[in-house]
Amino acid sequence: MEYTPISPFMRPISRAHLRVVKRPEASLPARPVGKWDLLRELSKAQAAFGISERDLGVLQGLLSFFPDAALGGNAEMVVFPSNKAICERLNGMPCSTMRRHLGRLVAAGLLVRRDSPNGKRYVRKHGHARVAFGIDLSPLHARAEEIARAAEAVREAEDRVRRLREVVSLMRRDLAALAEFGEEIRPRLGLWDQLRDTAALTARALRRKLSLEDLSTIRADLEALLDQARNVIDGPETEEMNTNDARSGQHHHKTEKDSIDFEPALTKSPAMADAPGPDPDGPEADVERPDTRPLPKIPLHLVITGCPSLRTFHQGDIRHWHQLFDAACHIRPAMGINASTWEDAQRIMGPEQASIVVVAMLERFAEIRSPGGYLRALTTKAAAGEFSCGPMVMALIGRREAA
16 A cells, blocks of 8 residues: 555544554564464553453454464454454444444554545455555554563562462461460460461461562561561570570580590480380380470570681571571581481481581581591481580680680
8 A cells, every 4th residue: 555544534633643653564573473372461461551351352353353373474464344243253242342442452552543535444456456444453463572571571570479478378377386386485475476466467468469569568577576486485585594504514625636525415324224115016106206306405696606607608697596407408518418417417416406516517627537427426426315516516615715
């Protein structure tokens, strides 16, 4: 066609009509794009283009009139169904409603009306030339990459919300568990009621569809309460209660290379030695017993004081036992300790005491020939009741003070 009109038939002209003229045909992407794939991407990114589900329904009807499976290439992208045919394709949508949604698609820059002189939609051939008046789908094809990027941004935002929602749900569960655990350790403390109430309110809020900002606010509140609960359960106050016991068990003696002070465990009395143990084949053999291993008697702040090398390999402060365990898991492979040795140490000593041993070994890493073999030796002593990590750390503190 020698001329492309910009004015619609019997309708006022708008900026949308002028904007279309500025799109040269050379800007259209060369590769074809599946029309239904493009519609699915647009439905995901509809908020970015300011269209609704009803608008997409009208667009779906128009795409059904396009004979090819893909937009682009050398195919003419003008469809010319009548308003009646479009409404029938849309399951009897009123014509006025269809025109309103069609106007929204044009205003969004996804379609262009190519009106004939009398406003009818038709195709006419002049020799080898073909002229079509109707609804042009080429803007939709021209914005295919923009639509794909917008859809991917929506998916990434939804994924962030989903992951943050999972984190909030797990933190809510931890909050309720710490409330029950703290009630056993320090009963009648008002903090535990606050934790239970917050956990219940969070569970109620998670029934709704929350935005990323709402979830971030809830997460910050839960983090503050979790830190407060951990500080009460195993924070500085609890550590100070155990400081005297740890210092009373300190002793020093000369050691050879690859050796650190051991704290002997309590020896068994003759009556305990002669007492029969549980029958491994008896009825209680399959009963799962609770983990009765106590937390280390040495306070956490003394462990951090005696092992300053840990700060080189772990970013941030360590205020709780679970943070020390995470740090030990991080540095264990770099020390050459394999996973099975580490798991055996956790099973025999407990995760907290095994973590103390690893960070203490890090402090004297240059003096230990085989960290894995050394940890296995300490695990064997702990299994026999002949090892405790308290003097191991206190020896490091004494060594630093004497230096």
